[in-house]
Structures are given as C-alpha cells and as structure tokens.
Amino acid sequence: MTRSLRSKKNKRRWFLPLLFLVILLTAAGTVLYRIHPSLQDIGRILQSAVGKISSHSAGQSPAEPVLRGTVYDRKWREMAVSYRLYTLAVNPAEIVDRHEVAQQVARYIDEQPERLEAKLKNSQDSMVLAEDLDDKEAEEIKDLRLRGVACKVENVRFYPGHTAASHVLGFMGDGVGLAGVEGKYDTVLQGNGFSKANIPDIDFKGQESLGTEGADLMLTLDLDMQRQVENRFRSYLAAQGADKGMGLVIEPGSGRILALVNQPSFNPNYFWKASESNRVNRMYNHVLNKELIRPILARAAAIERGGLEGPALLPPTVAAPDYGFAQEKLNAFERQIQLYGSVFGNWESGPGAPEQGEAEPVVTGVQVGVTLASLVNGGWRITPYVVDSLYDHRSKKRYERSNEATEKIHVLDPALGVMIRRDLFTNWLQERDNMVAFTADSVQMRREKQFSSFSIQELFAGFAPAKQPKFLLLMAIEQDHLYPKTNDKGSGLGALETMGKELLAGFVKNQTAEAVADVAPERSKENLRQFFISKRLNYREAPGKVNEPISTMPQMRGMSLRKGLQQLDKYRMKVRVNGSGRIVAQYPLPGQPLLGVNECILTLDTK
Known part of the structure; x- marks a missing residue:
C-alpha cells in the first residue's frame, strides 16, 4: 500500500x-x-x-599559411614568386543591410550599387563577386566589418620571366610542384620545415632542420644571360625554319649552369596549354649523334696516346681521319672519359650509364657538355648543378652549397689534362677573339618498315677565354626533314658559329664579380605590378612549331607616348595607357616574345 x-x-x-x-x-x-x-x-x-x-571558444584562430618560397637567380632576381590573392564572396542570408553592403562593395567589383543590391535581394545562396583582389583591397573590405561579406585567401604562383628558364623552374598544379626545381624541391619551398634529406647538397651548418617559417632557393642561373641566349636562339631557329634545339652555358671549372635553353619552350604560368613534348627537357633527355664531336674525341685520344713526351700532334689526313685509331680504341677512350656516364645533378637526372652488352650507347646534350668541360678543366669530370644556396626566413641566413656536394672524378692524368686543354683545340682557336669555336653537322637516316626518317643535327661548342675558359657554350639544333639549304651568310653552320661567337664575346665582356648579399631583398614591386596586369590581360599562348620570326616587345621606357605608339603600331596590339608624361613602365617587358600577346599596358609619369 x-x-x-x-x-x-x-x-x-x-x-x-x-x-x-x-x-x-x-x-x-x-x-x-x-x-x-x-x-x-x-x-x-x-x-x-x-x-x-x-568567438568565445578556446584556442587561437588559424594563422595565414606561409607563402611558398621564392626562387631567385644568382643575383637575387625573382624567377618564381608567390602572392596572396583574395576572393570576395557574400552570403545574402547573413546580410543585415543590403543597401549598405551594395554601396560599400560595388567599388571593388566595378558594378553599379543598384544592380548589386538587386542581386543580393534575389539570391539566398553564397556568391563570388570578385577574384584577384590584393592585400590592400582585402584589408579595406575587412575593416568595413560588413556581416555576410568575406575575403578568402589563396596563394598563387607567378613566373615573371614567363618562358625564361621554364624547363629549369618547372611548374605547379593544385599547390604542388610537378616538374623542374618546383617538383624536386617541393618540400623545401612549401615552408613547413624540412631536413637535410630533402636538400642534401646544402650545408645546414649544424642545424637539424630549416624552413619552419619559409625558405627561398637561389639558383646558379643568370637571368640576363638566360634571356639573351633564349632570344637569339629562338630567332635563329625561326630563320632556319627549325623548331627543335637546346643550349647550355656552364662554368667548366665549377659545374655551375648559367643558362639552359630548350626549344620549343612553354610558359609555366600557363603550363597546361603546352604540349607534353614542349615540356620535355631536351638537354637532359634528347639523343645527339656522337659523330658530331668525333673530331674532338679523336684528337684528344691522340694527344693522350702521345703522352707528355710525345711529338706535336699533326692534322688528320685523308688516310687517317681519326689519327689512325680503330673504332675499338676510340670506344675505349670514350669510356675512359665517361662520355656515357650518368649525369645526376641536384635538380635533374639524365640517362644512366649503359650496362654491359647493351646496343650502341647514346649520348645526350648534357653528357656532351660535361665531356667537353672535362677536356678543358684539367681532366676533371664535374657534374653540373643549378641549385646554389638556400635562404631561411627564421634565421635570416643564407645556407650555401656544401663543398662535398659537387661530384668530381679525374678521368685524365692531371698533367696530361692540362696538356690536352692547351693543344686540343688548336684547330678551332680564334686568337683574335680569344675563344674556341667548333661546329659540326650530321645527317641520320633511320629505316622503319617501308619508310625512312631523316634527322639533321647541327652543333656549336665554344669556350672563352681561350687559355683559361670561364664559359662553355653548347648549342644544338635538329630538323626532321631534308630540303635544299642555301649557303648564304644567314643560314647553316656559318650562321650558327656567328651567333655562338657573338654570345661568348658578350659573356666575357659583361662578366662581373659582384658580391652576393646574404639576406634576401624585398619583394619586387615591378614583378607584383606585372602579376596583376597579366591577371587582367587577355593573354593567349600558342606554343608549337616556330615557322616565322617571333616578334619581341621593343624597349620604350623613357620615350614619349607618341614615339612609343609608333613603335607598337606594326604589332597591331591594343594599348592601355595609365598616367601622363613619359613612359616609365611597360608590360610585356622589353625583349619578351609577343607570341599570343594582343594587348599591352604603358605607364606614364611626368617626373
């Protein structure tokens, strides 16, 4: 109960x-x-x-991600740089005062406030109003404190040189490096910290890790030299009706790559528009005919056979074009100097050495370059490299390449190596120009079932100065068709030799021993301006076969507007003019190829 x-x-x-x-x-x-x-x-x-x-929950709000590291040339000039861009988005469901939002935001999207207000009223879904806003614009919008209005940050990669050294730099996709330096050192450039295993050639100076607050890379490339070789090489190919070629400038004694050119090329800012064949690094992956350098190899072998006490070397004769060497002896000398040795640099790798029993070994452009360099630097075979040092943002220090990183192999007796350097290139010495200039060509025919394919290759190899070479220039072009060629001054090996000698003379004349600062400079304002202009221009790229000379942007800085327009008249481009006075800035930059460019911007100033 x-x-x-x-x-x-x-x-x-x-x-x-x-x-x-x-x-x-x-x-x-x-x-x-x-x-x-x-x-x-x-x-x-x-x-x-x-x-x-x-807003009252525990924990700190996430910080903005570290910008991807900048890639510089050897004089701290930007070759690949990242910027923060912002996307302006609104959520109409959160907006308190549509009229106020429309009035404040309209000026950032170039639209009438009334039209924007009508859009906000008729939509309940989030919408993107503008892209490619810079830091200043994003900060101004943030300071307005408008409910329902936000700027989303995005890091964007920019290559100020466009096609310059594109095969060295590589490219990115979805925030990840996919090729070249961008791909090889993606972990280093990401800015989240890395260890020596990620970049073993750099001396960490006792540090276990670097890059926790970002890191930049300095390359051995010289941007001025790179552009000069590219422009001359591209014009030469167009004049010859050819579209395939490669060029390399290195320091024989150190292995530093100062310029590397591949044609056809591509623009890493628009890498997806280039065909896969255009993105291939021909210098490291394309086969050259060994017969192109046979005269040099035979002469070096003859000097080596005579030894230090041997008689002076006579010219080759019709009866003994290879100084009497049988093919087996020449093959043995090629193996001795490691002509077919693998070339694994700190950014790119060529084919490995052939295994015993393989068919006739092949040789690439970089193997030819390394072999010729070993014949003029005392017999040292030095693997070329392109990554020189690293700048750490946290410690604000530059970490240089380790002394043990450069692979050196003595392929010739030291004393004999000096003798070969002195006597080898006597036949090709240009005493007046203080340089060596060697040219050769070769025609190959390959049978494929009922058809035959032809290949014409032309080679230029040069050193300057002649006695103590500071620069080695190697250029090779290839054509996949046969046709009658004229023997005038502007074609054939004569034109290739003229171009090579002019380039070498310019390198020697303009070489300077500038000290490199240990601290990275401030971001280039000119490159930043280029970046935003290029985002707003209607740029179209048309990579492919070069069948006519490619026009380049003329130099107009310092000119009056009238003279500048006269310079541009023949290119039939749209011209945007900002300011008044004389031209102080232009885009595209002077010397840049105008393939696919249909608009330019001129900035004027009265000062």
Missing part, C-alpha cells in the same frame, strides 16, 4: 513540469505566429548565436 502511494506522488511530480513546458511552448508559438519572422531573420539569429559561441 505504501509503495502504491509513493508511485502516484512521483507521477504527479513529473506531470506538473511537463504540463508547464507544454503551456510555455504553446505561448511561444503563438507569439512567433503573430510576429511572422522571415527565414532570413531566423538564419541571422542562429548565425549570431554560433558566432558568439565560436
């Missing part, structure tokens, strides 16, 4: 609060029914509540 009474009392205690809750909910529903709140207001209330909860 007692248990039954207690059970009834418990039921009453639970029933009264439940009844009170039902009455309260009914009253609240009646009030809400009379007020008629919109879904937009309810969404705003819920969003406000969530905002208050998150």
Whole structure:
C-alpha cells in the first residue's frame, strides 16, 4: 500500500513540469505566429548565436599559411614568386543591410550599387563577386566589418620571366610542384620545415632542420644571360625554319649552369596549354649523334696516346681521319672519359650509364657538355648543378652549397689534362677573339618498315677565354626533314658559329664579380605590378612549331607616348595607357616574345 502511494506522488511530480513546458511552448508559438519572422531573420539569429559561441571558444584562430618560397637567380632576381590573392564572396542570408553592403562593395567589383543590391535581394545562396583582389583591397573590405561579406585567401604562383628558364623552374598544379626545381624541391619551398634529406647538397651548418617559417632557393642561373641566349636562339631557329634545339652555358671549372635553353619552350604560368613534348627537357633527355664531336674525341685520344713526351700532334689526313685509331680504341677512350656516364645533378637526372652488352650507347646534350668541360678543366669530370644556396626566413641566413656536394672524378692524368686543354683545340682557336669555336653537322637516316626518317643535327661548342675558359657554350639544333639549304651568310653552320661567337664575346665582356648579399631583398614591386596586369590581360599562348620570326616587345621606357605608339603600331596590339608624361613602365617587358600577346599596358609619369 505504501509503495502504491509513493508511485502516484512521483507521477504527479513529473506531470506538473511537463504540463508547464507544454503551456510555455504553446505561448511561444503563438507569439512567433503573430510576429511572422522571415527565414532570413531566423538564419541571422542562429548565425549570431554560433558566432558568439565560436568567438568565445578556446584556442587561437588559424594563422595565414606561409607563402611558398621564392626562387631567385644568382643575383637575387625573382624567377618564381608567390602572392596572396583574395576572393570576395557574400552570403545574402547573413546580410543585415543590403543597401549598405551594395554601396560599400560595388567599388571593388566595378558594378553599379543598384544592380548589386538587386542581386543580393534575389539570391539566398553564397556568391563570388570578385577574384584577384590584393592585400590592400582585402584589408579595406575587412575593416568595413560588413556581416555576410568575406575575403578568402589563396596563394598563387607567378613566373615573371614567363618562358625564361621554364624547363629549369618547372611548374605547379593544385599547390604542388610537378616538374623542374618546383617538383624536386617541393618540400623545401612549401615552408613547413624540412631536413637535410630533402636538400642534401646544402650545408645546414649544424642545424637539424630549416624552413619552419619559409625558405627561398637561389639558383646558379643568370637571368640576363638566360634571356639573351633564349632570344637569339629562338630567332635563329625561326630563320632556319627549325623548331627543335637546346643550349647550355656552364662554368667548366665549377659545374655551375648559367643558362639552359630548350626549344620549343612553354610558359609555366600557363603550363597546361603546352604540349607534353614542349615540356620535355631536351638537354637532359634528347639523343645527339656522337659523330658530331668525333673530331674532338679523336684528337684528344691522340694527344693522350702521345703522352707528355710525345711529338706535336699533326692534322688528320685523308688516310687517317681519326689519327689512325680503330673504332675499338676510340670506344675505349670514350669510356675512359665517361662520355656515357650518368649525369645526376641536384635538380635533374639524365640517362644512366649503359650496362654491359647493351646496343650502341647514346649520348645526350648534357653528357656532351660535361665531356667537353672535362677536356678543358684539367681532366676533371664535374657534374653540373643549378641549385646554389638556400635562404631561411627564421634565421635570416643564407645556407650555401656544401663543398662535398659537387661530384668530381679525374678521368685524365692531371698533367696530361692540362696538356690536352692547351693543344686540343688548336684547330678551332680564334686568337683574335680569344675563344674556341667548333661546329659540326650530321645527317641520320633511320629505316622503319617501308619508310625512312631523316634527322639533321647541327652543333656549336665554344669556350672563352681561350687559355683559361670561364664559359662553355653548347648549342644544338635538329630538323626532321631534308630540303635544299642555301649557303648564304644567314643560314647553316656559318650562321650558327656567328651567333655562338657573338654570345661568348658578350659573356666575357659583361662578366662581373659582384658580391652576393646574404639576406634576401624585398619583394619586387615591378614583378607584383606585372602579376596583376597579366591577371587582367587577355593573354593567349600558342606554343608549337616556330615557322616565322617571333616578334619581341621593343624597349620604350623613357620615350614619349607618341614615339612609343609608333613603335607598337606594326604589332597591331591594343594599348592601355595609365598616367601622363613619359613612359616609365611597360608590360610585356622589353625583349619578351609577343607570341599570343594582343594587348599591352604603358605607364606614364611626368617626373
């Protein structure tokens, strides 16, 4: 009996609060029914509540991601740089005052406030109003403190030199390096910290890791030299009706690559528009005919056979074109100097050495370059490299290449190596120009079932100065067709030799021993301006076969607007003019190829 009474009392205690809750909910529903709140207001209330909860929650708000590291040439000039861009987005469901938002935001998207307000009124979904906003614009929008308006950050990669050294730099996709230096050192450039295993050629100076606050790379390339070789080489190919070629400038004694050219080329800013064949690094992956350098190899072998006490070397004769060497002896000398040895640099790798029993080994452009360099630097075979040093943002120090990183192999006796350097290139010495210039060509025919394919290869190899070579220039071009060629000055090996000698003379004349600062410079404002201009220009690239001379952008800085327009008239481009006075800046830059470019911008200033 007692248990039954207690059970009834418990039921009453639970029933009264439940009844009170039902009455309260009914009253609240009646009030809400009379007020008629919109879904937009309810969404705003819920969003406000969530905002208050998150603003008082524990933990720090996530910091902006570290910008991807910059890639510089050897004089701290930007070759690959990242910028922060912002996307302006609005969520109409969160906006309190559409009119205010339209008035404030319209100036950033170049639209009438009335039209923008109508868009906000007729849509409940989030929408993107503008892209490619810079830091200043994003900060101004943030300071407006408009509900429902936000700027989303995105890091974008830019290559100021466009096609310059594209095969060295490589390219990126979806924030990840995919080729070249960008791919090889993606972990280093990401800015999240890395160890020596990620870049073993650099001396960490006792540090276990670097790059926790970002790191930049300095290359051995010289941007001026790179552009000069590219422009001359591209024009030469166009004049010859050819479209395939490669060029290399290295320091024979150190292995530093100062310029590397591949044609056809591509623009890493628009790498997806280039065909896969255009993106191939021909210098490291394309086969050259060994017969092109046979005269040099035979002469070096003859000097080596005569030894230090041997008689002076006579010219080759019709009866003994290879100084009497049988093919087996020449093959043995080629193996001795490791003509077919693998070339694994610190950014790119060529084919490995052939295994015993393989068919006739092949040779690439970089193997030819390394072999010729070993014949003029005392017999040392030095693997070329392109990554010189690393700049760490946290310590603000530059970490240089380790002395043990450069692979050196003595392929000739030291004293004999000096003798070969002195006597080898006597036949090709240009005493007046203080340089060596060697040219050769070769025609190959390959049978494939009922058809035959032809290949014409032309080679230039040069050193300057002649006695102590500082620069080695190697250029090779290839054509896949046969046709009658004229023997005038502007074609054939004569034109190739003229171009090579002029380039070498310019390298020697303009060489300077500039000291390199240990601290990275501030970001280039000119490159930043280029970047935003290029984002807004209608740039179209048309990579492919070069069948006519490619026009380049003329130099117009310092000219009056009238003279500048006269210079541009023949290119039939649209011209945008900012400011007044004389031309102080131009885009595209002077010397840049105008293939696919149909618009330019001139900046004027009265000062």
